[in-house]
Amino acid sequence: MIIAIDGPAASGKGTLGKRLADHFGFAHLDTGLLYRAVARVLLDRDVALTDRDAAARVAQELDVTHLDDERLRGAQMGEAASVISAYQPVRDALLAFQRQFAGQPPGAVLDGRDIGTVVCPHADVKLFITASAEERARRRHRELLSRGETTDYEIILNDIRRRDERDMTRSNAPLKAADDALTLDTTHLDADQAFQAALELVTRKQT
Ligand SMILES: Nc1ncnc2c1ncn2[C@@H]1O[C@H](COP(=O)(O)OP(=O)(O)OP(=O)(O)O)[C@@H](O)[C@H]1O
Ligand SMILES: Nc1ccn([C@@H]2O[C@H](COP(=O)(O)O)[C@@H](O)[C@H]2O)c(=O)n1
Numbered sequence: 001m002i003i004a005i006d007g008p009a010a011s012g013k014g015t016l017g018k019r020l021a022d023h024f025g026f027a028h029l030d031t032g033l034l035y036r037a038v039a040r041v042l043l044d045r046d047v048a049l050t051d052r053d054a055a056a057r058v059a060q061e062l063d064v065t066h067l068d069d070e071r072l073r074g075a076q077m078g079e080a081a082s083v084i085s086a087y088q089p090v091r092d093a094l095l096a097f098q099r100q101f102a103g104q105p106p107g108a109v110l111d112g113r114d115i116g117t118v119v120c121p122h123a124d125v126k127l128f129i130t131a132s133a134e135e136r137a138r139r140r141h142r143e144l145l146s147r148g149e150t151t152d153y154e155i156i157l158n159d160i161r162r163r164d165e166r167d168m169t170r171s172n173a174p175l176k177a178a179d180d181a182l183t184l185d186t187t188h189l190d191a192d193q194a195f196q197a198a199l200e201l202v203t204r205k206q207t
Contacts, residue, residue, distance in 0.1 A: 001107035004115035007129035008164045010136040012186050013111035019195045021109040029101045031112035033067040034094045039080035049083045056089035082163045086170040116178035125205045128177035131187040
C-alpha cells in the first residue's frame with residue numbers, strides 16, 4: 001500500500017507521514033531530504049546552484065543512506081533545495097529511488113511536492129496537506145528556534161511564500177494537489193488533531 005502526501009512548506013507533511021507510517025507499520029520517506037542532500041553537496045563544494053549539470057551529476061551519485069544529517073533541516077538548505085529541484089535532470093535522477101522505496105511491502109508513506117502527481121500516480125491514498133502561510137511560518141519559527149537557529153518570524157514568512165511560489169510555478173513537477181487527492185487544511189489543528197483527521201481520511205478511503 002502506498003500513501004502519498006503532498007503540500008507546501010511546513011504544512012506538517014513530514015510529521016503526519018511519520019505518524020501514519022508508524023501507525024500502519026510502513027516505511028516513511030521525506031523526499032524533500034533528497035533535494036536538500038543534493039543542495040548540501042553543491043554548497044559544500046562551493047558550486048553555484050545555477051549549475052544545472054553539476055546539480056544533475058550530484059543527484060545521480062547521491063548517497064541516499066545519509067539523509068539524517070541535522071544540517072539538511074536548516075532554512076538555508078530548504079531554500080537551496082527549492083532552486084535545484086526545479087531542474088528536470090535532478091528530478092529524473094531521484095525518481096527511481098523514490099519509486100523503489102514506495103514499492104516495498106507491506107507499504108510506504110512518501111511526502112513531498114509531486115508524490116501523488118508524478119512519483120506515485122497510482123498511490124492508494126493521496127493526501128494534500130495545507131495550512132495558512134502565517135500558521136506554517138509560526139510552526140517553522142518555533143522549530144528553528146528550538147534547534148538553535150536565530151530567526152525572525154517575518155523572514156521565515158517571506159521565505160515560505162517565496163518557496164511556495166517557486167515550487168508551484170516551476171514547469172517541472174510543480175506543487176499541486178493530484179485530481180484524486182484528499183485535501184486537509186491543518187491551520188486550526190494541532191499535530192494530534194491533524195493525525196486523527198488524516199487517519200480518518202486514509203481509513204475511509206480504504207473501506
Ligand atoms: N498540526 C500541527 N500543528 C502545529 N505544529 C505542527 C503541526 N504539524 C507539524 N507541526 C510542526 O511544524 C513544523 C513543520 O512540520 P513538518 O516538518 O512536518 O512540515 P513539512 O510539511 O514536512 O515541512 P517541509 O515541507 O519543510 O519538509 C514541525 O516543527 C512540526 O513539529
Ligand atoms: N517531492 C519533492 C520534495 C521536495 N521538493 C523540493 O525540495 C524543497 C525542500 O523540500 P522540503 O519538503 O524538505 O521542504 C521544496 O521546497 C521543493 O522545492 C520537490 O521539488 N519535490
